[in-house]
Amino acid sequence: MTNQQFDRQPVTQYLSVADGKIAYDIQGSGPLVLLIPGMGDLRAAYRFLTPTLVKAGYMVASVDLRGHGDSDASFASYGDVETAADITSLLHKLGAPAVIVGNSMGAGAAVIVAAEKPDLVNGLVLVGPFVRQPASSTAFTRLFLRILMARPWAAAVWTAYLPKLYAGTRPTDFADYLDTVIAAIKRPGHARAFSLTTRTDHVRAGESLAAVTSPTLVVMGDADPDFPDPQGEADWISRALGGTTVMIDDAGHYPQSQQPDRTSAAIVRFLSTLRTHA
Numbered sequence: 475m476t477n478q479q480f481d482r483q484p485v486t487q488y489l490s491v492a493d494g495k496i497a498y499d500i501q502g503s504g505p506l507v508l509l510i511p512g513m514g515d516l517r518a519a520y521r522f523l524t525p526t527l528v529k530a531g532y533m534v535a536s537v538d539l540r541g542h543g544d545s546d547a548s549f550a551s552y553g554d555v556e557t558a559a560d561i562t563s564l565l566h567k568l569g570a571p572a573v574i575v576g577n578s579m580g581a582g583a584a585v586i587v588a589a590e591k592p593d594l595v596n597g598l599v600l601v602g603p604f605v606r607q608p609a610s611s612t613a614f615t616r617l618f619l620r621i622l623m624a625r626p627w628a629a630a631v632w633t634a635y636l637p638k639l640y641a642g643t644r645p646t647d648f649a650d651y652l653d654t655v656i657a658a659i660k661r662p663g664h665a666r667a668f669s670l671t672t673r674t675d676h677v678r679a680g681e682s683l684a685a686v687t688s689p690t691l692v693v694m695g696d697a698d699p700d701f702p703d704p705q706g707e708a709d710w711i712s713r714a715l716g717g718t719t720v721m722i723d724d725a726g727h728y729p730q731s732q733q734p735d736r737t738s739a740a741i742v743r744f745l746s747t748l749r750t751h752a
Contacts, residue, residue, distance in 0.1 A: 484499045484500065484501055485499065486498070486499055486544050487499060487500070489560070489563060489564050489567055491559070491560060491563050493546075493548055493549045493550055494540065494545070494546030494547075494548040494549050495545065495546045496537060496538065496540060496545045496546075496560050496563075496564065497517070497537070497538040497543060497544030497545045498517070498535055498536060498537040498538070498564060499517070499535070499536055500533060500534065500535050500568075501524060501528050501533070501534050501536075502527065502528030502531075502532055502533045502534050503531075503533050504531040504532045504533050505531075505532055505533065505572075505573070505596070505745075505749065506532070506533045506534075506535060506568060506570045506571070506572040506573070507527055507532045507533070507534050507535070507572060507573045507574075507575060507745070508535045508536075508537065508561065508564070508565065508572040508573070508574045508575065509523070509524070509534065509535065509536040509537065509575045510537060510539075510557065510561065510574060510575065510576040510577065510580030510581075510583060510584060511537075511538070511539060511542070511577055511578075511580055512576075512577040512578025512579045512580050512581075512602070512727075513539070513578060513579045513668075513671050513672065513674070514542070514632055514636065514655070514659070514668060514671070515539075515542070515577070515578075515655065515728075516538060516542060516543040516654065516655060516658060517536035517537055517538045517543060518536075518543075518651070518654065519577060519728065519730065519731060520534075520536055520575070520730060520731075521731065522645075522730065522731055522734030522738065523575075523730050523734065523737065523738050523741065524536060526734075526738040526742060527738075527741075527742070527745075530742050530745070530746075532745065535564070535568065535572070537560070537561075537564060539552075539557055539560075539579075539580070539671070540552055540556060540557070540560060540667070541663075541664060541666075541667025541668060541670070541671060542658065542664070542667070542668070542671075543658050547661070547662070547663035547664045547666065547667040548663065549667065551670070552667060552670045552671040552673075552674065553579075553671060553673070553674030553675070554579060554582040554583045554586060554674050554675070554676055554678055554679050555583075555586065555678050557579070557580065557583035558583040558584075558586035558587045558590070558678075561574065561583060561584065561587050562587055562590075562591055562594065565587075565591075565594045566594075571593065571594050571595060571596050572594070572595065572596060573595075573596050573597040573598070573599065573745060573748065574587065574588070574595055574597075574598055574599070575599040575601065575741065576598070576599070576600055576601065576603065577601040577602055577603075577727075577728065577730065578601070578602050578603065578604055578700070578727060579604055579671075579674060579676075581598075581600040581601065581602070581603030581604060581605055581679075582603065582604050582605050582676045582678075582679035583679070584598055584600065585598065585600070585603075585605050585679045585682050585683060585686060585715075586678055586679055586682050588682075588686045588687075588688045589682035589683070589685035589686050590682070590685075592686075592687060592688065595688045596688065596689075596748060597688050597689045597690065597691075597744070597745070597748050598686070598688050598689070598690040598691070598715070598717070599690075599691045599693060599741055599744060600690065600691070600692050600693070600711065600717075601693045601694075601728075601729060601730055601737075602693070602694060602695060602698050602700065602726075602727045602728065602729070603692060603694075603711060604676050604679070604700070605676060605679045605680060605683060605711055606676055606679065606680035606683070607675060607676050607677060607680060608676075608700075608701075628659060628665045628668050628669050629656050629659045629660050629665060632655075632656065632659060632668070633652070633656050636652060636655065637652070638699060639698075639699060639700065639726050639727040639728065640726050640727070640728060640732060641695070641697040641698070641699050641725075641726035641727075642695060642696075642697045642723075642724040642725045642726050642732055642733075643724045643725065643732050643733060644732060645731045645732060645734075651731075683711075683714045683715060684714075686715050688715075689717065689744075689747075689748060690711075690712070690715040690716070690717030690718075691717055691718055691719075691720065691740070691741065691744040692708045692711050692712045692715075692717055692718070692719045692720070693708075693719075693720050693722060693729055693730075693737060693740060693741070694707065694708035694719065694720075694721055694722065694729070695721075695722050695724075695725030695726045695727060695728070695729040695732065695733075696721050696722065696723050696724070696725065697724065697725060697726050698725070698726050698727050699726055699727065700727050704721070705719075705721060708721065718744075720740040722736055722737055722740075723736075725737075
């Protein structure tokens, strides 16, 4: 994949919800897979995974979080619960249940949807997932980051901090992609929306775990700096959800772009088991 390939997206579509519009696009045909990025990221975070899923026979919908990318930044609130509501609305519009792939905060939102709207969820793939309140040391780090993310320096701080989340191998197009992410934050109103998004918590997601019945795959980079013990966190989530864990070597918080071949292969294998079972 060339450095510019993530810019060549299909036509952007919009979902109208209260207070604004959510941007998404659709590629391919077949069973639906919905891709949800994490805080401060774009739907292009799945630029390597999407073509693999399309080639494997899936319809892939990729969405920008509210206040991120091509979505509006006019919302009054942001976070796990709000993202879960947007996912639910989009799945109703698309008229089909989906396997939801959620990265970071997007994983927490996916868990909420699976617990509260199980008829809309055929399975979960949780990548670098925040699905419960972090341990105290990690919570302090995120609180400190939240303070730093206040306007007007949110873009500058994210420029410095985001590369740290790519511990291990970085994508070949990382410099160009980082520029694209920061440019999106600098759009009118988006720095404020991003700052408000950093205030989210994962309490609702943690409370939802016990109600989830969807088949689940947990994908974690072995060097993910957001967790003191990435393997331990992944295994805990898998046990809580009756799922399975795949650890990706030499990857941080974004294994779908840091180690796309191994991560995509693991996700396609999981999806194939769901199709076989169905």
